[in-house]
Amino acid sequence: MNKPSSTYRVQLRPELTFTDAAELVDYLRALGVGAMYVSPVLDATPGSTHGYDVVDPTRARPELGGEEARKALSARLKAAGLGLVVDIVPNHMSVEVPKANAWWWDVLRHGRESAHAGYFDIDWSRGRLLLPVLGDDDAVADLAVEGDELVYYDHRFPLAPGTDQGSPQEVHGRQHYELVGWRRGNAELNYRRFFDITNLAAVSVEQPGVFAETHGEVLRWVADGDVQGLRVDHPDGLADPGGYLTRLREGAPGAWLVAEKILHPGEALPQSWPVDGTTGYDALREIAGVFVDPAAGPAFTRLAAELGGRTDYHAVEEQARRLVTDRILVAEVRRIAALLSGVETEAARAAVAEVMIAFPVYRSYLPEGGENWAAALELARTRRPDLGAALDALDAQVRGEPGGELATRIQQTSGMVVAKGTEDTTFYRFTRFAALNEVGGNPDRFGLGVADFHVLAENRAAAYPATMTALTTHDTKRSEDTRARLAVLSEVPDEFAAAVRRWTARRPVDEPALNLLAWQTLVGAWPISAERLRGYLDKAAKESKLRTTWTDHDEPFERAVAAWPGQVLGDAELAADVEAFVERVRGPGWVNSLGQKLVQLAGPGVPDVYQGTELWDLSLVDPDNRREVDYGVRREALGRVLAGEQPEVDETGAAKLLVVQKTLTLRRDRPELFTGYRPLHAEGAAADHLLAFQRGEDLAVAVTRLPVGLAREGGWRDTVLPLTEGVWTDVLTGRAVGDRPAALSLFDRYPVALLVRGDS
Known part of the structure; x- marks a missing residue:
């Protein structure tokens, strides 16, 4: 199996092509990355910023540079000793621009007689294929015929052969499809879609012929040695996920294979799936959870109830x-x-x-x-x-x-x-505590105890040692560093509740769930522009479907929500109060960020670093997390680290980059260190604030948790971490620490330590 030592996720788009990605290879190599992991690269809807809307699975996307640029990227990665992991989308294809999808266009033209009719999951028993694209049903009066196409403003559809005579409405009546008002889609659609997105039509990939057509190109890349791993998007939408993954494994026998399967707490992957694991949301839930203080749950429940939220x-x-x-x-x-x-x-x-x-x-x-x-x-x-x-x-x-x-x-x-x-x-x-509201998360369970965390990590090491682990993805509701700062609120619940009461009295959002979410978001992502916060709150309000939705708008409410960020940030006294509170939690948030990052990077599984998160990144849900990454700043910080600098834990985030570079490089250069999992237990007054584990015989990880409580209780005092006898060195600082290091000295430079035993 071509298991990478680690991956680094890059979001390709027309502004970041195969050629641009190739320019990052030397940087990723120096960062210690094992493989570049890219968003979907098959041809997609024109202008797509994410690539999940594939229109042609038989070719590399021209807007990314096409086949030649793809091969050049692969060659560049191979020369640097890095692998390539590709995200694939087996469940659906985009039909937003029908002409861009040749298979769909043929189905519209020839109906069930099309050679591609069986490629899509269509219920032909309902008669014509329903296309909900009109403003309303009466808009059929606005149709026009241009050549061999039926036209509705920017929408174009093919005409069946010999059906072009008469009025546009008469022509429309002869087609294999029926154009109807867009509101009829949810109730009457007769093709399966991706969730509620009518522009994404489900593909019948369970049919061997359809599988071959949709996967032939990607599997050719694997066979040629250009691609070492595949990340499978949304297997739960497939008719037979296990059968599909078995066929995929047969087509890519040596590839590293991970499935985007969201596991609920206590749920295991189906035993029959021939995959190396998930894409890491289960690990995210557990790693983030152990940095949250479970004792704060009741206080946040009381606050939510007091503000009118549901608990x-x-x-x-x-x-x-x-x-x-x-x-x-x-x-x-x-x-x-x-x-x-x-x-x-x-x-x-x-x-x-x-x-x-x-x-x-x-x-x-x-x-x-x-x-x-x-x-x-x-x-x-x-x-x-x-x-x-x-x-x-x-x-x-x-x-x-x-x-x-x-x-x-x-x-x-x-x-x-x-x-x-x-x-x-x-x-x-349910916005009681937003740090828990994550893909694969369980907001009803407030935090995770250390003992439970160790059990789950041991299980991962034993059952799926090559699974992907993640803290941030293109789908997370908020980035890892935003989440880490919010985790600090669990240590100061009364202070935060008092602040929210004060702020809400001055500038409330007129919907309780959104109000509480808005203040948490402002604290978690501070400093944030009014524009970014406005975009986030607009999405949050519509996703909640409480006062407004994507399709049924409460315009006055939406205007009020849109105005709120500017009002808050423009209120000097209020903004200063928020900033003062953020100053209280920013430092402990950095401690949490470094702790969860080292636990992920050195723990069981193959760790992924989402683009840009090697420095502090306070992003929110997409599209906010797809903003351009400043690699100039990151290259400069990496250069200092490679020159031997041990940066301070400060606003630059260079300390996080040090942790990433040192850990990933060690994983790549000495993979034999990263095997198994054994909990380690500190001794002394603050033992509960030290999370530690051992990998194999010669690697140990130690991090600080609940740093506010640690300081409140008087610091580390007599706390020590007993290790196997021998000479241990902290890879992050280069210092020898002995085999019974005192936490006070172990963490005097950084709140985390990566320890190797022996001469290395």
Whole structure:
């Protein structure tokens, strides 16, 4: 297996091409990185800033430089001894610009007779292919015919052969597709989509021919030695994730293979999946959680309740998921319910929705993992005893034919309900403590104890030693350093509550959940421009779907939210108060940042560094986290570190870059050190503030946790860390520390230590 020592995620786009990425190779090599890990590189919708909207999987994206530039990047990486990991998107393709997707264009032109009709998951029994692109149904009057295309403003669609005579409306009536008002999409769409995005049409990749067509080019790159690893986007949307991953493994037998599978606490990857692990959200939840003080939970619950926020997480989550099944994924629920035999239509729809709302995890993989299906059925029966007969029929048909269409579609769609209902809605409604509201997170559990953390890390080292670990990704709700600063609030809950009461009295947001989220965001990302904060709060308000949404706007509320950042930052007295509070938590936030970074980089798994986060990065959810990275500043800081400088822990973030460079370089140069996992336990008055573990026989990691409480209790005092007998050296400082170092001296330069035993 081509397991990299580490990865560095680069977000390619027309402004950062293959050629631009090649210019980063020498920097990444010096940083200690094992492989460049890039966002999707197959041809995408024109102008796409992320690449997940693939239109042609048979070629490298021309806007990134095309095939020649891709090969040049690969050659540059090989020459430097770095690998290349590519993000692939098997679940869907973009149909936003129909003409850009030749397969979709052919389906629109020829209907079910198209050679590509089976490539997409379309329900042809409903008649014409529904395309919800018009302002409303009456807008068919605005259609025009130009040559062999039907035109609606900037939208263009092909005409079936021999159908171009008559008025545009008559021509439209002869097509294999029907253009309708955009609002009909959620309820009537007859092709499967990615979540609620009608511009992303699901692909039937479970068919061998479709798999071959969509994966042939990428697998050629793997076979040629240009690509060493694949990151699989959203496998839960596939009809048969296990079967797909088995076929992918057969096509790339030596590749490092990780799947973007979101695991709930306590959930394991399906045993049958031939992958090296996940993309790291489980590790993120655990590593971030151990830097949060669990004792603060009640104080934050009281604050949220006092401000009018809802504090029953499971009730909020149930309501949000119900919103998704009842208003957003209506077409999907209807399609599934129609497959349930012998049950009245409305009862079938209610039963299908209730089971998906009740899922304890994203989805089941029947017949594997049947306990999650059973748990969903049990909770659905408890909530809706009136649906007993329909639920029994659903259970019998699904279990009786786990590979059938009903079982397949309900499993595919449950993940959509959970993701949209929980991550994209609940996490913006239940804002008690935003640091916990992360992809794969569990906001209902306030922090993670050290003993539990060690158990989870030991399990990872034993079961999936080559899984990816991450602290920031292109999908995280906030960056690792923003989260690390917010974790400090768990150590000063009363101070923060008093500040929020004071600030809210002066400049409230007129919606309790958004108000509490806004103040946490301001503290976590400070200093932040009004423009960035405005963009974030607009997205948060619409995702919560409480006062406004992406499609049904409360214009006065949106204007008030848009004005809030400028009002707060323009209020000199209030801004000074916020800044003073941030000064209180900034230093401890840096301690948390360095601690969680070293735990990730030196712990079990293959660590990923998201672009730019080798320095402090206080980004928020996308698109904020896709801003341009200043590599000039990073190269200059790296040069100083390579010259032997040991930077201060200050606003430059150079101390974090030192931790990244020293740890990644050691992983790459001495991989034999990074095996296994064994908890280490400090002794003394402040032992609870020292998190430590050993890898193999000759590597130990020690970091500071809950630094505010540590200082409040009088510092490290007599705390020591017993190690295996021998000569130990801190790689970060180059100093010998002995085999029973006192925490006071171990952490006098940095709040973290990376210790190697022996002459090295």
